[in-house]
Amino acid sequence: MKISVIGGTGLIGSKLVKKLGEHGHEAVAAALDSGVNTLTGEGLADALKGASVLVDVTNAPSWEDTAVLKFFETSTRNLLAYGADAGVGHYVALSVVGTERLLESGYFRAKLAQENLIKASSIPYSIVRATQFFEFVKQIADYSTEGNKIRLPPALIQPMAADDVASALARIATNSPVNGAVEIGGPEQFRLDELVRRYLTAFQDPREVISDPHGRYYGIQVSEKALVPNDDARLGETRFEDWLNQSTKHAPKTDRLLPVSPLAAGVSAAPKLNSGGE
Numbered sequence: 001m002k003i004s005v006i007g008g009t010g011l012i013g014s015k016l017v018k019k020l021g022e023h024g025h026e027a028v029a030a031a032l033d034s035g036v037n038t039l040t041g042e043g044l045a046d047a048l049k050g051a052s053v054l055v056d057v058t059n060a061p062s063w064e065d066t067a068v069l070k071f072f073e074t075s076t077r078n079l080l081a082y083g084a085d086a087g088v089g090h091y092v093a094l095s096v097v098g099t100e101r102l103l104e105s106g107y108f109r110a111k112l113a114q115e116n117l118i119k120a121s122s123i124p125y126s127i128v129r130a131t132q133f134f135e136f137v138k139q140i141a142d143y144s145t146e147g148n149k150i151r152l153p154p155a156l157i158q159p160m161a162a163d164d165v166a167s168a169l170a171r172i173a174t175n176s177p178v179n180g181a182v183e184i185g186g187p188e189q190f191r192l193d194e195l196v197r198r199y200l201t202a203f204q205d206p207r208e209v210i211s212d213p214h215g216r217y218y219g220i221q222v223s224e225k226a227l228v229p230n231d232d233a234r235l236g237e238t239r240f241e242d243w244l245n246q247s248t249k250h251a252p253k254t255d256r257l258l259p260v261s262p263l264a265a266g267v268s269a270a271p272k273l274n275s276g277g278e
């Protein structure tokens with residue numbers, strides 16, 4: 001089965017292409033690097049030629065409200081149009097658990113717009129809503145850093161390993177479309193402030209986490225259960241502690257240096273999801 005993975009060079013995309021290949025599928029990675037641009041449509045017809053399944057794991061380069069909405073709307077419209085022309089029978093997109101509860105953020109308004117375009121299209125689809133990746137914990141910390149302090153709410157969070165996200169996506173992409181959303185999450189729940197504390201301790205990062213019910217998750221207020229999946233979510237196997245042990249073992253020394261705070265530096269747009277480097 002030919003599966004075109006759009007965003008196939010990214011954190012999730014590269015793992016997905018590898019897993020699909022290992023299971024004997026013809027997985028084609030398409031991204032800007034390989035001359036495919038979802039915003040202009042360039043290279044899409046070739047990338048989708050003969051594909052049974054299209055998986056969209058792209059992400060926007062800027063999270064500024066207008067830019068990110070434009071990215072997901074334009075990209076998704078193009079992917080749906082080129083996908084329909086190519087006769088794709090299953091459209092799979094990666095979204096985020098709790099999107100409809102996080103609409104104070106322009107990023108999540110854009111993800112909801114992406115989901116709605118897919119639901120309104122004529123192509124059979126599966127929307128996969130994942131919880132936060134372990135690889136994203138550093139970004140959460142960096143975003144809320146002021147000086148040496150990180151103010152975070154004790155909201156519940158059920159993060160998962162990027163590797164488990166890719167495995168779940170591979171299973172869903174190679175099965176029949178669900179024409180709805182599937183939630184995936186990690187095997188354990190944490191409090192956000194405590195999760196970040198554990199991450200910082202493991203990486204010997206000297207920043208201090210201040211637990212604050214009014215603290216923000218990526219710039220927005222979140223209720224206690226906003227980030228956790230439904231009871232019927234499919235759960236990954238990797239535990240945070242095991243992932244931390246592996247990641248700290250392989251982390252370059254520079255990962256342990258205090259990063260520049262986006263708040264202190266006056267950056268308003270959020271950085272890319274996975275520029276953590278661990």
Ligand SMILES: NC(=O)c1ccc[n+]([C@@H]2O[C@H](COP(=O)([O-])OP(=O)(O)OC[C@H]3O[C@@H](n4cnc5c(N)ncnc54)[C@H](OP(=O)(O)O)[C@@H]3O)[C@@H](O)[C@H]2O)c1
Nearest residue numbers: 007009010011012031032033037038058059132133136273
């Ligand atoms: N981080 C989390 O905790 C989390 C949780 C749930 C869901 N998600 C979702 O997961 C998805 C994938 O995230 P990720 O971290 O794997 O992303 P990523 O590592 O930033 O990768 C993004 C990919 O998109 C490609 N891309 C960007 N603009 C493009 C364009 N105009 N045309 C073609 N390709 C383009 C990039 O290609 P180049 O490298 O060539 O630029 C790259 O392959 C996102 O949609 C996100 O919403 C994330």
